[in-house]
Amino acid sequence: MKPFHKLSCSRPAIGAVLLSALAWASGCHKPDETLGLDVLPSDVALGTVVVDTSRIVAWTIRPVPGKTSGLSRNVLGTYLDPDFGLVTTGLVAQLRLSSNGVGPFDSTNVCDSLILSLAYDATSFGYGNRDPQGFRVFRITEDRKLDSVYHSDDVPESLPIDLLAGPRSSYAIEPFQGPVINGDTLSPQLRLPLKKELGNELLLHWGYSELATSDNFLQYFKGLLVIPNEEASVPYQQAALYFSPLSADSKLTLYYHNSSDTTSFDFIINSSSVRYSISRFDHDRALQPSLPLALQDTSLGQQHIYLQALGGLRGELRFPGLENYRNAGLGALSKAELILPVEGNYYPLYAPPSQVFVFRKDAEGNDAAIPDQLPATNQVGGFYNATEKSYHLVITQWLQGVLDGEYPNTGLCVIPGSNGVSVNRVILAGPENPVDRMKLRLTFTTY
Secondary structure, three states: OOOOOEEOOOOHHHOHHHHHHHHHHHOOOOOOOOOOOEEOOOOOOOOEEEEOOOOOEEEEEOOOOOEOOOOOOEEEEEEEEOOOEEEEEEEEEOOEEOOOOOOOOOOOOEEEEEEEEEEEOOOOOEEEOOOOEOEEEEEEOOOOOOOOOOEOOOOOOEOOOOOEOOOOOOEOOOOOOOOEEOOEEOOOEEEEEEOHHHHHHHHOOOOOHHHOOHHHHHHHOOOEEEEEOOOOOOEOOOEEEEEOOOOOOOEEEEEEEOOOOEEEEEEEOOOOOOEEEEEEEEHHHOOOOHHHHHHHOHHHHHOEEEEEOOOOEEEEEEOOOOHHHHHOOOOOEEEEEEEEEEOOOOOOOOOOOOEEEEEEEOOOOOEEEOHHHOOOOOOOEEEEEOOOOEEEEEOHHHHHHHHOOOOOOOOEEEEEOOOOOOOOEEEEEOOOOOOOOOEEEEEEEOO
16 A cells, blocks of 8 residues: 755955955856855954855755654654645554563453554654644555665555544644553553454464564564545644654553453564654645745745755755865865855744754765764754854865865755654745845955
């Protein structure tokens, strides 16, 4: 089943050679290499040249789906974003035995209820509003391997029978109040009742090899796929919900009785379980036309760039003409800073990502970390500044490497942080935005 700028020479004595070189650089007429070297106020530090008018070419793309397996949380739910369109997410999880050798078999075993509980993430319940949502649960038929990497588009084959029990079409979203079960207050969680037929099927295997070990159980029962019951159709309602799969309260509990006892058994999700999120984005469902147009016409990226986590959208940036700086006698960088302003206002429950990252391209064209971001020297930043409504990324080592010929000038891509565990999105001002603009601020030393 497949559901779903400016320049300042602070010392006049820098020299006529440098001044003439700068005049040559600013007079370059190639449209893709114009540096735009204008004069800053003369209050910058001695021996520096500051440029923030480097040409940037920017656009939005749909990325290759990213890894979502084995991460700290899963995403499940749907909402309609007026700017970004429809978002639909689901989760896949293997179940394991809470103890080996389940049994013995008892012909009087009868399922009382079968509850799939998913504990809300403690740091954030989700992205959007707490309107009720409906869900569907399916039994997957494909093996999932712990040593494999699964991505947001890896929707497994599943049986076409919805396992959800009862007539309810939606469930309350209560991420701040835990249920009380048998006198115990549990962590906040979504509790989905599954059909008793599945519980009775499981009881038929009590005492048999299928429930002797977790590996045996996974050969018999591959796991579960949980998706929204239907796509969101009204903007600003519902949410992509965040769940903690490794919480002790994320599990499938079989409540049953027999001729002598009433008890329960837990099928758990743990670090040995394959677990990942899936996602689908319909950007053409955006109520505003800007994003669909930007995906058709890359030149509109000069006005605004769209980022969306969980494999939604990313930005591509190119910096033509960087070689002209060295030709102009400016080859030693003391700082290179990429400034990404957020465009306009945003709905409070659709907050921007707390951080964004940039990646260069390696020799094979794959994403690679810039040297500024490596663990030993990580000072790249990229955190959202709510006061300035912008992101600042220090990319000095990478850009110096470009000027020195160590790295090819293949530009950078921009992706949202928490890309595999959230759906946070943001609209960035492009390099030619009339209100605020994306820019590359370079500070060169001249002594």
